[in-house]
Amino acid sequence: MVLAGVVCMFVAWGSPARSQQPEGKTLEQPAADLLTPAKADTSLPAPKAIITEPPTIPVDELKLLVQPLTLAELETEAAAWLELVKAKVQEISNAEIAIKRKNRQLDQEREAIAALEDAKATLTKAQAAQQATTPDSPEAEVAAENVEAAKEALKKAQAAIAEAAETKKELGEDESLKEIVKEAEKDVEAGGKTAVEK
Numbered sequence: 333m334v335l336a337g338v339v340c341m342f343v344a345w346g347s348p349a350r351s352q353q354p355e356g357k358t359l360e361q362p363a364a365d366l367l368t369p370a371k372a373d374t375s376l377p378a379p380k381a382i383i384t385e386p387p388t389i390p391v392d393e394l395k396l397l398v399q400p401l402t403l404a405e406l407e408t409e410a411a412a413w414l415e416l417v418k419a420k421v422q423e424i425s426n427a428e429i430a431i432k433r434k435n436r437q438l439d440q441e442r443e444a445i446a447a448l449e450d451a452k453a454t455l456t457k458a459q460a461a462q463q464a465t466t467p468d469s470p471e472a473e474v475a476a477e478n479v480e481a482a483k484e485a486l487k488k489a490q491a492a493i494a495e496a497a498e499t500k501k502e503l504g505e506d507e508s509l510k511e512i513v514k515e516a517e518k519d520v521e522a523g524g525k526t527a528v529e530k
């Protein structure tokens with residue numbers, strides 16, 4: 333019996349176990365295989381976004397709708413929502429740009445009109461002062477210089493009015509600006525946000 337136990341022990345130690353791996357083969361995967369992402373099955377069509385259809389969906393309902401979705405479906409939904417956000421941001425940016433252009437045009441018109449009125453008033457005063465002076469006197473020369481300066485200021489103000497009119501014409505030809513301004517005016521008339529907020 334002892335002899336049978338010793339023989340079994342030598343046989344067990346001497347022969348490789350069946351569960352051992354043959355030499356040259358390892359259980360570990362190469363590092364390159366671990367770092368490569370799993371390949372997606374491209375034979376299936378990409379799922380279509382379904383939750384973005386009513387973009388005004390309440391957040392609590394949205395949370396419930398996304399729970400049963402798979403990762404691929406969630407990625408599709410996220411991409412669709414991102415596109416909605418981009419479109420809305422672009423719309424808001426365009427509206428802000430249009431409002432800024434319109435405000436600059438209105439400010440330019442106000443400044444040109446104020447400059448024209450000031451130039452007319454200055455010219456009228458200078459002409460009245462020139463008529464009150466005696467000809468060929470030093471006061472008459474100063475009054476004549478004042479009249480010329482007032483006429484020059486009047487020309488500049490008229491040029492500013494013409495430039496404001498040209499700007500107004502250019503902005504009037506911009507269809508997107510017209511549409512945005514009309515929407516803002518309707519909203520203000522309806523008691524909504526002000527045009528600047530819109």
